[in-house]
Amino acid sequence: MIKDNERFFYRLHVVIDAFVIAFSYLFACFLQLGFFIEKDIGRLTTEEYLLPLFFVVPGLLLLYYAFNLYTSKRVQGRRLEIGNIVKANSLMLLIFLSVLMLRHMDDFSRQLVFLFYGIDTVLEVVVRFLIRRALVNIRKKGMNLKRILLVGYSRAAEEYIDRINANPQWGYVVRGILDDNIERGTMYKGVKVIGRIDNLLVILPQNHLDEIAITLGLNEYYKLERIVGLCEKSGVHTKFIPDYNNIIPTKPYTEDLLGLPVINIRHVPLSNTFNMMVKRTMDVCGSLLCIVLFSPVMLLMAALIKLTSPGPLIFKQERVGLHNRPFKMYKFRSMEVQTEREEQKGWTVKNDPRVTGIGRFMRKTSIDELPQLFNVLKGDMSLVGPRPERPQFVEKFREEIPRYMVKHQVRPGMTGWAQINGYRGDTSIRKRIEYDLYYIENWTVGLDFKILFLTCFKGFINKNAY
Template sequence: MRAQGLSPSIDPGAAPADLAAGEAVAVLAPGVPRRRSATGTRILAVLYPVCLAVVDGWVIAVAVAVLRPAPGAVPGVAAVLLIACNASGGLYRMRRSPSLLADGPPIVLRALVVAALAAVLLPGSALGAAAAWLWIAGAAGTGSLAVRAFVNAAVRTYRCRRSRARPALIVGTGGTAAHMACILRDRGELGLTAVGQVAAGATEPGGPAVAAPVLGETSDLPALVEEHGIDTLLVVAEDVHPGHLDAVLRISFGLPCETLLVQPPSDVVPVAATRREYLAGLPCARVDWRLREPAARYAKRLLDLAAGSLILLLVSPVLALCAVAVRMEGGPGVLFRQRRIGLGGEEFVLLKFRTLKPADEQESDTRWTVKGDDRMGRVGRFLRATSLDELPQLWNVIRGDMSLVGPRPERPHFVEQFSRTCPGYMLRHRVPVGMTGWAQIHGFRGDTSIELRARLDNHYIDHWSFAGDLRILLLTVRAMLCRDAG
């Protein structure tokens, strides 16, 4: 059941970073259907990297095999290494403006490195190894570049001649946004067409500059993407109000489309080559969130199931001791059940060991903290001080209500309150809530700043990694064993 009253009303006095928070949650709610791209686009997105990878591996494997009648495993090893090196450098990704001149140097460099390793593995004299290195590198580099030249030309031709370009939505109504709309209209090889622009709060001298219909504001983004079947969201940074930019990018986390951030001229922060794009010379950064991808979510869920089950098994004696201690101190009712808000604003029942008996359900739902309450006995204080009262939530993790790592869930009463006063608070619900999180290991528990807690939670979501989750779990264990504030 969805919690009621959790989508904050948007008014002119609302904090800019909190705009469209409610809509963002609605897009991310479980069960909401996501629109898929056209069949041709999906096929191209798969064929492009697969073809390049197969050719790269095949060419260098053949080049190595030619040198020895019975080369053993060396050709296969060389093929796998070259494909892995090119993939790590982002050389198999689809781009709006594929360039052989940009890809050439890294392709040749990787071919030289892998060819040197293959030449060393092949037996022969020093002179033979040098000749083998040049032959393998030349064949691999030439083959890869030739195929890329053909494939890039084929992609540009396909984009120009297909009956319908991919619809794009431009966020911003300034001069650069208008120029971007003109570029998409005149450059068919980019494969995009601007269906409209979105006002983003930035003021343009002399009025807004538009080259496509203004369809709405940033709060309308989820609805516009769904209504117009948007495949690409172009966020023009310099034409977006500074207070809106973070919210726009985080809202795009939950949208079923790719997001390109057109960087402002003053932005001197370098962008990694694997995320860099150019649209008619304008630098863009592909905005990717690993946790938005199905593979990353499945991996995180697998970690929750495996680690959660193992931890539950290992701590089962501790759970039994805690249950007995709670029963002896406070009588029947060892577990405490409380309504909390999880992924997409969905409500679930969170489990904890009871540390005190609330006067009624109203107190349980609306009282912020029980620290220092006279009704709490020694067992309750110990459980709360060591966080052992949270251990029953392992069952919530196994059930799928929660994750081991994520933003801590809050009660509906406080979610509604914080969503109206704390910018970006509702955007914490883009991912499953957790038993521990980035904010908690840095001391943001209990009666601490909600604004800073929300900022750290959103930072965790934006920069999620599998290794980061493992690190947070280890730091949480250390904090429980050392009984520090983290």
């Protein structure tokens, strides 16, 4: 029954989207051209402006399908859905403009095309929000629920139940757990162990389930083939929730090696050549712009350092960067000149006597970091990324903190996700690595811009910068 409802819902959703697209285009025409006032617009007729509608509607519907906008909304995040709407509409915008250019349709209003793009994007987001709210209200009334059976009691089973309980809007109801090692009647947060795995032979033919989730512990994976075989014969939708979260991180990905599935332990978007080129272009353009903008400040600091403290203007310190390669990181000198052994004693602490008067101001405002713009220009660093550490600390932390060395799979940055969340200076290195790993696994151009924007408010002046 629920599968029939889903098919009906997806078809209805396509029809709604078609109306939204058509309305957006016609409304853009009305706002830009005043269709209902003039018969012909410039050198083009009303019919010539309406003609693209017959290609735009099916074209956008295909793009929405290609960008997974007609998959289940139960666990698809709103931000991901909005991002896919923007991507699909942006691609249609490029196609629309390209066709106009290739056909030399110079009289066709480009403003109308952009207006349609904006109206449709906003309306699609609003309509999907309303649909989500409607589905949540329906599920609260006990309708459109998915009944799930878990096969195997493990950490994966407990975590799955935790997430379902925390997100009632998904509309999942766990009917019970089957397990060979846990006593029948054992309860976890309202979900009971109702029998052994062999009970599947009785339960599946009754066809009262919408999904089976295989949540076996690692030591029971030898049962997988038989359980999957039983589930496939019954026709019940089956999914596998692996019990290796403590081994494999949140975003592994699978690639096909001539028919052999290979699981990559960690998804690093910046290992993609195109993504690397985009980020490097941003770094070069951004560093050049910042060097020009901040040159008066850097010249002033250089003069003040020379006037207040003997020694070099720039302090060079070895740090570990991309692929564990060492490089010299530049900073304005903010301390009295020290020997190399004194430098390696540890981090700067509050009221550190080694810091000069002007150095204390530069550190508090992060002005001492500005010479790193030249590191970015050289390619040693990026504008955004995990902060680099000195070699002795890298050796220390690689033994103490799991997955610490993963941060060296990307270029180190002048600012980062950890820094704008307050983890800089003398703060928890473990929490800092958690934020760095999140950045590495979830990198996007948008996230970089967000970090750069927030750095203006949270990154320059920080209570933990001594």
